[in-house]
Amino acid sequence: MQDIHITGGAMTRFGRHPGVLAPELAQQAILKALADAGVGVGDVQAIYCANVLGGMILGQLVVRDLGFRGIPVYNVENACASGATAVHLARHALMAGQYDTVLVFGIEQLTALGGGTIPLQRNDHKTELYARAGMVLPAVYAMRGTRFLHERDAQPADLAAVAVKNRHHGSLNEYAQQRSETTIDEVLASRMIADPLTLLQCCPSQVDGAAAVVLSTRTDRVATRPVKLLSSVVVSGLRERADDDILDAEITARAAAQAYEQAGVAPSDVDVVELHDAFTIAELLYYEALQLAPRGDAVALLKSGATRLGGRVPVNPSGGLLAKGHPLGATGVAQMVEVMWHLQGRAGTRQVAGARIGLTQCTGGGIAGVDHAASSVHLLGV
Known part of the structure; x- marks a missing residue:
């Protein structure tokens, strides 16, 4: 091939x-x-x-x-x-x-x-019923956040720290919508959207790109420093059962496992990641689904500084969806452009030094009865 x-x-x-x-x-x-x-x-x-x-x-x-x-x-x-x-x-x-x-x-x-939340699927009576009951995406992720705080003995400040990290990264990115840094106190004091998620823990809904x-x-x-598309996986969500764990991010874990196998690389080989941080809790869950951290160690990984610029595996050096913004159709492509720039040494002040393997991850779709409608994982390399 x-x-x-x-x-x-x-x-x-x-x-x-x-x-x-x-x-x-x-x-x-x-x-x-x-x-x-x-x-x-x-x-x-x-x-x-x-x-x-x-x-x-x-x-x-x-x-x-x-x-x-x-x-x-x-x-x-x-x-x-x-x-x-x-x-x-x-x-x-x-x-x-x-x-x-x-x-x-x-x-x-x-x-x-x-403005407002992104419209959910409108031609499915189950999804419409969920939406009328308040089960829009911020509420779904808020439930995951609440469960995460309970099961992992975490604190609201641990969620807020994701926004602080990504807003710092976004401050270095001329393409990002939000270029101002923030603090944990400011994140926690911002308007409540769906407890425990405050405004600064949700990606902006007013963005074009x-x-x-x-x-x-x-x-x-091929460019001077060619970037290979090592693997590409798209999967759909499985029907949920009554005993499903909402912290599993099963659809992304399944896509990631296939992508690593297809590319012939291990999670430890990844140098830079752009993932779908539509809400702060999502980034922590995806640390585990992408095997960047063992189950239960997402907060420890974040606190260690490993996912910040200068760390072992910087996550969302662009600022992610939380800072860069999330213009739906453009997001997955923009993630690849960002990783390409890092692998070619063209990312400027946010450059991940020596990056050779990059990963992008994007989920999509709120639909009744499944984890997500779709999830994709790509691996790029030089």
Whole structure:
């Protein structure tokens, strides 16, 4: 099987972009990614557009005026895992030899929604019933947080420390929406959203952004320091049972195990991680699901400083969703751009020194009866 490389990538600043339409935002990321890869529109054989709430045929609308000449455009929606899923599907096409160079981009304009929680699935009566009862995503993660504090003998300050770390990282990232640092006291004193999660422990819901990568099997289109896509896994959630443990993050643990096996690397080989910290509790649960820490040791890992910049395995050096923001369709692609920059030594003041293996993880979808609708894990290496 030919190696698949990320030959270029780019993203826009995540935040509010008043007066800029979603297609314009996506085009900014696309053109920068093509330039970064050193390819033109004529070199791209297929396009994958990840988006959740932008409507039909958004991919074709985005690329209409960029000079692509009738190549296939695939629109991919898989909730928050849409961007990662688009990369996964593009990888399959490259592995099959259907194409040798493709473009993957993600775009979301959440400011157009006017605020509030992200809408859940509306064509399922069970999920609608859950939502009417208050089981929106902040409430679901709050229950996990409450259970975590009880079972792990942890304190609310342990949850808040995740936000402090990621806001510090975000302060170093010119692409992040939130660039101010914070303290544990400020996090705990911010407005309560769903006990024990306060406002600063939830990712911003008012954010726009786009990200793009070029994937290729052609050796003449590989960057000076090539980044290989070592593994790509997307799985769906299993039906929940009455005795399921809400702290297991089973869907992510299952995806991670497959990704490590596929890449032939161990969790201890990973140098940098971008994971789906939509809420502070999520990052702690994913430490364990990704085997960065044994079960029960997530707080100890955080307190040790291992997941901060300068630590053994920095997690969310971009600031993560908590600081960078979470424009749904763009998130999974942006995670890969961030890790690519670290592996190539291009991450500036937030650079993870000597990074050779990176991991990205993104879950997606609130649906009644399963842990999550989807989870993806990718491993990248140089």
